[in-house]
């Protein structure tokens with residue numbers, strides 16, 4: 001019988017696991033089962049497994065490369081887990097569940113359909129090919145059908161070749177560096193903390209009622225308690241919004257301190273606390289593969305004018321991935337920001353180049369502790385942009401802007417091109433004159449993006465442009481500019497009930513201004529705030545339309 | 561604009577406004593740009609008299625490829641107005657199909673049915689902190705819209721003609737006017753193609 005011995009072990013172990021603990025289990029398992037040709041088969045314990053057993057009983061030849069992981073229900077395999085397999089070098093993944101209507105838990109089959117559809121969308125954008133992921137369903141008495149599915153799938157995957165992502169090696173845990181924490185403390189001058197508590201009294205998480213205090217974290221780390229579980233939990237809970245830095249009389253850059261502590265913890269192999277099962281971190285790590293050719297712009301409307309020879313590049317950011325991922329949940333359309341950004345450039349006769357295989361800027365990797373992969377991405381990006389002879393990069397995303405303009409050079413990566421935020425360019429063009437804005441029948445308020453308003457210290461930039469619009473009114477929320485409250489998450493790390501509480505507070509502030517349009521300037525502010533509006537009890541009360549400033553500008557700008 | 565075969569290109573221009581706006585200086589810079597920068601011929605006739613102390617005031621400039629024998633402007637091809645009185649006085653003399661440029665806030669082109677170009681030059685100068693530089697802004701606008709002199713020649717002439725220490729400021733004002741003119745032309749081109757918005 002030609003079968004992998006691991007298949008047995010894995011199904012055996014998975015059986016005992018509750019789905020929640022699947023992630024760490026598969027992570028531990030993956031490096032040991034990955035060989036040079038791998039197909040991961042997630043198989044539901046019920047219908048299809050009965051069929052599978054029938055095949056085993058008669059020693060049917062199941063292709064060797066198929067590594068089976070037995071799971072309690074196909075609906076519990078999240079997008080994060082599906083993508084994770086590819087990040088670790090799987091060549092194909094099949095999720096095999098029960099035929100619609102025969103799911104023991106009711107919603108399993110339809111959940112599995114949604115997850116697979118979204119993950120296939122992501123694989124397509126990534127350039128890995130959606131064909132590498134398949135969903136199939138079987139009844140217990142369909143062993144023949146199951147066998148031919150497995151053989152066909154295996155043959156198809158083999159014909160596609162091995163793909164650009166190499167099987168990942170086991171993570172190397174570097175030797176302990178006991179002085180590293182002290183170095184981090186010194187680098188951010190945390191010893192200068194006067195214990196005044198101004199940070200805690202400003203921190204939006206503390207104010208949302210979370211038993212959390214930046215001052216306490218600083219004290220604990222100084223006292224050598226970084227390995228205490230509750231200290232680590234708090235290190236992952238911080239939003240890195242930077243509000244405390246704005247208030248600290250000693251100038252302790254707490255967000256940067258947290259960023260470096262996370263890196264330290266991750267290199268030690270301590271678990272990260274990430275949102276959405278680590279899907280987005282997985283996505284970004286997959287993008288560090290040299291040979292990967294994402295298809296970032298395939299979907300772009302045909303009337304957008306670009307020029308492959310231009311020395312000006314428009315860098316879009318990860319919005320297309322967000323829209324696929326949140327398709328069935330939040331229904332966000334952050335891609336529109338990219339389209340409208342390009343429309344604004346076209347309005348001024350700027351026809352920029354695009355990197356058709358654009359990758360993520362790496363912001364979220366850097367801020368969730370994975371500096372090594374951040375650096376890999378950063379180098380790949382700079383190399384690709386320089387190879388195209390680009391002189392100026394334009395982006396509408398505050399995170400891409402801050403990361404490229406400030407973090408790349410700070411991390412020692414020399415750019416060789418200029419980075420410009422779209423708002424700067426539009427402000428300059430509009431200031432030349434002969435352009436005006438149509439009346440907008442809305443009352444506006446504005447959510448500051450932390451990376452621009454605080455990290456780059458430029459709360460005035462979006463406001464200059466808002467000042468040029470012709471809305472019914474523009475009213476600031478009580479906390480705005482450098483004092484603005486965070487949208488609730490950064491870098492897909494540590495989202496919890498307190499993040500929700502602070503988002504609710506923020507959205508109520510927006511309603512308090514009497515506005516009917518919440519203008520944002522970061523795709524993620526839109527996503528996280530929209531998420532809070534999905535609250536089953538408060539949703540109705542919280543609901544307010546959100547639109548990025550880029551889109552508001554594009555919809556109202558006109559030649560005089 | 562005017563093309564008269566063997567006589568080469570020849571354009572008659574009137575800059576008009578009220579005293580103190582720097583109208584004559586604008587005319588002089590324009591002529592200098594044509595001669596020193598673009599190596600063409602130019603004449604300037606300035607209207608003195610009571611006008612120079614706040615009334616309507618004008619600079620008459622002729623630019624041509626060949627020697628100019630008669631320096632007075634009778635039928636301007638281009639009329640740039642920075643005051644209502646100046647507009648009222650000269651609009652009747654402008655050539656049929658000539659190019660009219662006005663300051664948006666100071667001039668109402670009453671009774672004029674043709675196409676014209678306008679710029680809020682005084683307001684822009686105020687925003688730059690020097691209302692006196694409206695003439696230089698208008699000159700930049702004039703250069704971009706009419707193409708009578710080249711942009712580099714005009715900018716150089718501005719730098720050489722303004723008081724020492726104010727060159728940067730004036731070059732900046734010139735650029736503002738020029739950018740505005742380019743934007744206006746671009747806007748017109750887009751509108752002609754039916755594209756008003758983004």
Ligand code: SF4
Pocket residue numbers: 192193194195196197198199200214215218244247248249250251252
């Ligand atoms: S605000 Fe600064 S000095 Fe005060 S407790 Fe916080 S970190 Fe320390």
Ligand code: SF4
Pocket residue numbers: 199202203204205206213214237238239240241242243244245254255
């Ligand atoms: S960065 Fe933001 S969330 Fe983190 S401690 Fe400071 S104020 Fe609180």
Ligand code: SF4
Pocket residue numbers: 275276488489492493495496499527528529531532
């Ligand atoms: S706020 Fe919502 S979308 Fe944002 S990280 Fe938390 S759960 Fe995800």
